Amino acid sequence: MPNFTSPTNIVTGQNFVKDYDFSQYGKKAFIVTDNFFKDKIDYLYNNLKKQEISYTIFAEIGQEPTDNIVYAATKEYRKEACDFIIAIGGGSVIDTAKLAAVIKDNEKVADLFPQPVDRKHIPLIAIPTTAGTGSEVTQFTIISDTTTDTKLLLKGPAFMPTVALVDAELSSSMPKSLTAATGLDAFTHAIEAFTSRKAQPLSDIFAISALKKIIKNLPEAYNNGSNKEARAEMSLAALEAGIAFNNASVTIVHGMSRPLGALYHIPHGISNAMLLEKCMRYVSPAGKDRFALLATELGYEGSADEKVEKLMNVITELCNICEIPSLKEYGVDMVSFERNIEKMANDAMASGSPQNCIMDVKLEDVIRLYKSYL
Numbered sequence: 001m002p003n004f005t006s007p008t009n010i011v012t013g014q015n016f017v018k019d020y021d022f023s024q025y026g027k028k029a030f031i032v033t034d035n036f037f038k039d040k041i042d043y044l045y046n047n048l049k050k051q052e053i054s055y056t057i058f059a060e061i062g063q064e065p066t067d068n069i070v071y072a073a074t075k076e077y078r079k080e081a082c083d084f085i086i087a088i089g090g091g092s093v094i095d096t097a098k099l100a101a102v103i104k105d106n107e108k109v110a111d112l113f114p115q116p117v118d119r120k121h122i123p124l125i126a127i128p129t130t131a132g133t134g135s136e137v138t139q140f141t142i143i144s145d146t147t148t149d150t151k152l153l154l155k156g157p158a159f160m161p162t163v164a165l166v167d168a169e170l171s172s173s174m175p176k177s178l179t180a181a182t183g184l185d186a187f188t189h190a191i192e193a194f195t196s197r198k199a200q201p202l203s204d205i206f207a208i209s210a211l212k213k214i215i216k217n218l219p220e221a222y223n224n225g226s227n228k229e230a231r232a233e234m235s236l237a238a239l240e241a242g243i244a245f246n247n248a249s250v251t252i253v254h255g256m257s258r259p260l261g262a263l264y265h266i267p268h269g270i271s272n273a274m275l276l277e278k279c280m281r282y283v284s285p286a287g288k289d290r291f292a293l294l295a296t297e298l299g300y301e302g303s304a305d306e307k308v309e310k311l312m313n314v315i316t317e318l319c320n321i322c323e324i325p326s327l328k329e330y331g332v333d334m335v336s337f338e339r340n341i342e343k344m345a346n347d348a349m350a351s352g353s354p355q356n357c358i359m360d361v362k363l364e365d366v367i368r369l370y371k372s373y374l
C-alpha cells in the first residue's frame with residue numbers, strides 16, 4: 001500500500017509569521033536566509049525578540065545550494081549552540097537548511113546519496129518566500145556536489161521539516177522572473193506527480209488542485225504581482241504540488257533539468273520550464289490514457305488525442321506568458337552543451353527521477369531529448 005507523508009504541521013494564511021509562537025522550539029534560533037531577505041525580515045527578528053529568543057543569521061545562500069554552503073551552515077549553528085533552525089526564503093534556502101539540520105560532523109553530502117536518510121534532527125521551521133518549490137512540505141533536498149558538478153537529489157524522512165509556515169504575504173514582493181520560475185516549477189511538480197508511476201489517489205487530488213490554481217492564477221501573478229488573491233492561490237498551489245510530488249515523486253523533466261542547473265547555473269524552475277513541453281510530449285504516448293484523464297480533470301474535452309494536445313498547448317501558453325527563454329536565448333554555449341550531453345544524460349538517469357516516468361525511459365531517450373535542443 002502506498003504511504004502518504006507530509007510535515008507534522010502546516011500553517012497557512014496571510015501576515016501571520018510576525019506573531020507566530022517560536023518559543024515552543026527553544027531559546028536560540030539559527031536563521032537561514034539569503035542576502036536579499038536578511039534585511040527584509042524585521043518582522044521575524046522583532047517577533048523573536050518579543051519572545052526573548054536569541055538568534056544567529058546565516059545568509060550565505062546563493063542561487064543554487066552547494067555542499068560547501070551546507071558545511072558552513074552546519075558548522076555555524078553548532079558553534080552557536082542553536083536549539084532550532086528557521087529557514088526563510090526560496091527553495092535553495094530551505095534545501096540548505098534541511099541538510100544542515102541532518103548532516104553529521106565530517107560527513108560528506110555525497111555520502112547520503114542515493115539511499116533514503118532517516119535520522120533525528122533539530123527542529124526545522126520552513127517558511128517559503130516564493131510560491132513554487134514546495135520544499136517546505138517534502139522529504140527531498142537538492143544540493144550541488146562541487147567536486148563532481150552534479151546536483152544530488154537526497155531523500156528521506158530526515159529532510160521533512162518539523163513545520164511549514166506558508167504565509168502568502170511573503171511571496172507578494174517576488175519579481176516577475178522569480179514568479180515565472182517558481183510558478184512553473186510548481187506546475188512541473190504537479191504534472192509529473194500525476195503522471196508518475198508512483199501516483200496514488202491522494203497525491204492525484206493535490207496535483208489536480210494545484211494545476212487548476214496555477215493555470216488560473218499564474219498569468220495574473222506574473223503580469224500583476226500586486227494581486228493578493230492570485231499570490232495567495234499560487235502559494236497554496238505550490239504547497240499542494242509539493243505534497244503531491246513528495247508522495248508520487250517527479251519524473252523526466254526534473255531528472256534532465258538538474259544537470260542543466262549544475263553545469264550552466266540555470267535557476268531550477270527556469271530549466272524545468274525549458275524542458276517541460278518537449279519532455280511531456282515525448283512521454284505522453286506511453287501514458288495517453290493518464291494524460292487524457294488529467295486533461296479531463298482540468299476541464300478539457302474531446303478525444304484522448306485532442307485532450308492531450310490541449311494539455312500540451314496549455315504548457316506552451318504558460319511558458320510563453322512567462323517569457324521562458326530557450327537554452328540559447330538564456331546564453332548557454334551550445335558547443336559546450338553538445339559536448340556535455342552524455343554526462344548530463346548519465347547524471348539524469350543516476351538521479352532516479354526518469355525511472356518514475358510513466359514511459360520506460362532509457363539512457364538513449366534522455367540523450368535524444370537533449371540533442372533535440374541543439
